[in-house]
Amino acid sequence: MNAASLPNSAAPDAGRSRLEGAQPIQLIPAPRPGQSAPHEPALAGLVPFSSVDWPGQLAAVLFIGGCPWRCHYCHNPHLQERSSQYRWQAVRDWLHSRRGLLDGVVLSGGEPLSEAALPGMIAELKAMGFKVALHSAGIYPQRLAAVLPDLDWVGFDVKTDADGHDALTGRVRSHWPTGISLEMLLASPCAFECRTTWSPAWLSETRLLALAESLAERGVRHYAVQNYRSSPDVPPDAVLSLSAQSQLAQWFERFEYR
Numbered sequence: 001m002n003a004a005s006l007p008n009s010a011a012p013d014a015g016r017s018r019l020e021g022a023q024p025i026q027l028i029p030a031p032r033p034g035q036s037a038p039h040e041p042a043l044a045g046l047v048p049f050s051s052v053d054w055p056g057q058l059a060a061v062l063f064i065g066g067c068p069w070r071c072h073y074c075h076n077p078h079l080q081e082r083s084s085q086y087r088w089q090a091v092r093d094w095l096h097s098r099r100g101l102l103d104g105v106v107l108s109g110g111e112p113l114s115e116a117a118l119p120g121m122i123a124e125l126k127a128m129g130f131k132v133a134l135h136s137a138g139i140y141p142q143r144l145a146a147v148l149p150d151l152d153w154v155g156f157d158v159k160t161d162a163d164g165h166d167a168l169t170g171r172v173r174s175h176w177p178t179g180i181s182l183e184m185l186l187a188s189p190c191a192f193e194c195r196t197t198w199s200p201a202w203l204s205e206t207r208l209l210a211l212a213e214s215l216a217e218r219g220v221r222h223y224a225v226q227n228y229r230s231s232p233d234v235p236p237d238a239v240l241s242l243s244a245q246s247q248l249a250q251w252f253e254r255f256e257y258r
């Protein structure tokens with residue numbers, strides 16, 4: 001995913017140290033030889049406070065380890081493999097202490113829908129009184145359908161157009177599930193934003209505009225273009241032209257260029 005607080009703060013170690021400053025969290029001990037590990041949600045990272053991962057909301061961000069895609073620009077390859085750094089029970093206890101201080105919780109990744117326990121986690125977060133948001137690339141339409149009624153907001157990655165999709169994700173027919181997921185979002189009352197991490201290295205400005213226009217025609221109302229940076233501290237390798245920004249702003253009720 002392309003969470004705004006990524007990539008630095010999503011690194012498990014960074015998230016852990018920031019959390020420990022607020023409240024100790026129990027790490028998962030390695031199983032002893034011959035001992036099978038109990039099932040734990042793949043909680044690979046945590047940012048305790050974020051104002052940039054869910055527009056207008058102060059939220060904690062939980063990063064699920066696991067993603068079947070291999071986007072060539074992925075800033076978080078450590079989140080592609082399933083891995084756990086935190087016990088769900090410990091995180092849940094910590095979140096309990098944050099009721100009234102946080103508006104909600106963002107489930108990011110990796111691809112958070114790769115976690116089979118996600119529906120139960122969402123139900124528990126809602127029971128605690130939190131609003132819940134999901135960052136997803138739409139890889140698992142059926143799993144999205146199962147949790148969509150319980151979500152308050154979705155940040156939906158539109159990686160690129162159909163022609164370039166498989167080359168970007170490293171997976172064949174990867175465009176197919178995203179189209180189904182987008183249809184579900186459009187048919188749902190859940191608020192959502194589509195966003196594209198952009199570089200002319202894989203998507204020309206002309207193709208980006210064609211992609212955005214097709215999204216607008218399908219009914220997408222909120223869209224963001226995020227400049228690709230090879231690391232957070234370096235400037236983007238290209239800047240969207242002012243004419244393109246102006247055109248995009250006309251197509252959407254809300255457009256952001258980040």
Ligand code: SF4
Nearest residue numbers: 001067069071074110
């Ligand atoms: S969808 Fe792509 S960018 Fe997001 S976690 Fe998976 S490989 Fe990385």
